[in-house]
Amino acid sequence: MIQPRPRTIPEATVARLAVYLRALTTLAEGGRSSVSSGELAEAAGVNPAGLRKDLSHLGPCGVRGVGYDVQTLRDRIARVLGVEHARACVLVGIGNLGSALADYAGFGTRGFEFVGLFDAAPARIGQPIGGQTVRPLDELADVVASTGASIGVITTPAEVAQSVCDRLAVAGVRSILNFAPVPLVAPDGVDVRKVDLSVELQVLAFLGQQRLVSA
Amino acid sequence: MIQPRPRTIPEATVARLAVYLRALTTLAEGGRSSVSSGELAEAAGVNPAGLRKDLSHLGPCGVRGVGYDVQTLRDRIARVLGVEHARACVLVGIGNLGSALADYAGFGTRGFEFVGLFDAAPARIGQPIGGQTVRPLDELADVVASTGASIGVITTPAEVAQSVCDRLAVAGVRSILNFAPVPLVAPDGVDVRKVDLSVELQVLAFLGQQRLVSA
DNA sequence: GCGACTTTGTTCCTGCGTTCACAAGCGGTT
DNA sequence: AACCGCTTGTGAACGCAGGAACAAAGTCGC
Structure with a gap:
């Protein structure tokens, strides 16, 4: 049985995930339901390729040709960060x-x-x-x-x-x-x-x- | 005419220099006049070898076999950081x-x-x-x-x-x-x-x- | 139903930062 | 004056983060 996803996420990535989480919350409040890596990267102030690499640590969570579902991605990051509940x-x-x-x-x-x-x-x-x-x-x-x-x-x-x-x-x-x-x-x-x-x-x-x- | 010292100091080093500066100020207030890289590294919470490498960006500023002069090093770091005057x-x-x-x-x-x-x-x-x-x-x-x-x-x-x-x-x-x-x-x-x-x-x-x- | 376009996920590569280990140099001692 | 111990400064290797380019995959239009 292989371990397709390493359990360790780089700390630099974790810090950026927190930034993405905030940007996603802002987008959700604005009524957006879907977002591309380019848009999210601009909102977070990072490189789009780096953002996709960061998210890849969570496993596939986007749809090719479409982008990421705001609500789903938000929940997933919150769960990984351990802030899903207070x-x-x-x-x-x-x-x-x-x-x-x-x-x-x-x-x-x-x-x-x-x-x-x-x-x-x-x-x-x-x-x-x-x-x-x-x-x-x-x-x-x-x-x-x-x-x-x-x-x-x-x-x-x-x-x-x-x-x-x-x-x-x-x-x-x-x-x-x-x-x-x-x-x-x-x-x-x-x-x-x-x-x-x-x-x-x-x-x-x-x-x-x-x-x-x-x- | 060669340029023995590169003008660019890594940002990570600059951040640590600020920490060293504070530790040196504390030492000076305690009356210490000299300090070794090991002591200063412990006070700053870093690796001694890394501290010496950081300081090497300022040029030679210690005495082998003895250590660093607290006052001299403090002034030198302050000048490099641009905080010698308010x-x-x-x-x-x-x-x-x-x-x-x-x-x-x-x-x-x-x-x-x-x-x-x-x-x-x-x-x-x-x-x-x-x-x-x-x-x-x-x-x-x-x-x-x-x-x-x-x-x-x-x-x-x-x-x-x-x-x-x-x-x-x-x-x-x-x-x-x-x-x-x-x-x-x-x-x-x-x-x-x-x-x-x-x-x-x-x-x-x-x-x-x-x-x-x-x- | 098929093709083209869009966007993700991944791979490679380059550069930087950190750590270890050793040579160089200085003071104290005999 | 020569030796010895101690500490600095530097060179090399390792690991990691960041960026660009490419392949995979899904959707939209015809």
């Missing part, structure tokens, strides 16, 4: 960035629901944000256990990010999104992704400076 | 995320200063945030011209992101950081980088689901 998330560190994320509507509409907001500062505890109330860190384990939250988001200062990461892992969170500017180490079986906002600005600064030099 | 930025879209970024101390300490906050909603204009006052979009061109801002940050809804991008380009902004979930097209000579927060969460969801399947 996922519970917890957020630790309710500063400016944490508050913005807790309030950010873009997460809720894509199937991510914050079921717990946590902070260490007594002044912030009890504060209402985005339909939730900020809780003390002591309640983290209980909330994760009772809600089954599998994703944790860290928006704390860098100094405490590692200890928060440890507590999330112990509580049972399996995936962590880290906004603190430090590399985190987590036990096996726990995935960590890092988003570094100031790095993006610094890359931009470099590109801008380079253009001046080469001009 | 850079003026403008921010358009003062919602939750925009407010958080305007208030985020991490930018200021890394040489990025917001010199203008803009929004289209009359209700937000005049509102004070992070030492600045929110202005109407009409003043964008004037502020960019008078301050020489070279970097623009877009945190608007997706629907208006492209028009804001166009206005920034016309006003003279050369580098744009886009948080809106749409691909932007900009004229030649204007760099655009995209940060998509919900994509990061969806990649995490995929990794988490994949672990369940393979287990």
Whole structure:
């Protein structure tokens, strides 16, 4: 028995699938029922050939000569990404960035629901944000256990990010999104992704400076 | 006359240089004057050999058998990245995320200063945030011209992101950081980088689901 | 019913990024 | 002054992502 489809999808492809998913949702809301790779690629800002290659990881899901069915493809990508039903998330560190994320509507509409907001500062505890109330860190384990939250988001200062990461892992969170500017180490079986906002600005600064030099 | 050092530094390397820069700043504040590639690599969360290769793009900047001088290396990276002196930025879209970024101390300490906050909603204009006052979009061109801002940050809804991008380009902004979930097209000579927060969460969801399947 | 056109799925290839491994160079020691 | 250990810098190989071109397949028109 052969294994016609490798179980591993490249991470770069996964990231683009999320973009396609959003574009498809927009198309569906606009009433479109079918779309070609060229159109979808333009909406997602990628190369049409690359898009088809990405989709080929899901198995044949288009009709030659016609294109892709918007609804079918949308459901298929959502299932592969694991976002067909809502996922519970917890957020630790309710500063400016944490508050913005807790309030950010873009997460809720894509199937991510914050079921717990946590902070260490007594002044912030009890504060209402985005339909939730900020809780003390002591309640983290209980909330994760009772809600089954599998994703944790860290928006704390860098100094405490590692200890928060440890507590999330112990509580049972399996995936962590880290906004603190430090590399985190987590036990096996726990995935960590890092988003570094100031790095993006610094890359931009470099590109801008380079253009001046080469001009 | 040969050109011993190629002028182009890979973008992946540039992003890591920004991480090294932060780690070096932390080390300098801790009083360290010298550091080896192994130590710095651990602080940055990368492979030591890769770190040395990254630094080799700057030319020889370490001493064999000893390591790197923290202060010298820090200055050199800052100069290459173009962040040796502060850079003026403008921010358009003062919602939750925009407010958080305007208030985020991490930018200021890394040489990025917001010199203008803009929004289209009359209700937000005049509102004070992070030492600045929110202005109407009409003043964008004037502020960019008078301050020489070279970097623009877009945190608007997706629907208006492209028009804001166009206005920034016309006003003279050369580098744009886009948080809106749409691909932007900009004229030649204007760099655009995209940060998509919900994509990061969806990649995490995929990794988490994949672990369940393979287990 | 048949042909031509459209669009997908795949294959090949080129280039880049990453990693390993080794040679070169410097400081400290005897 | 010569040796030894340590660390940097670089060369080579590997794997991966991206792009272009081609074959397969389905639909529309006649």
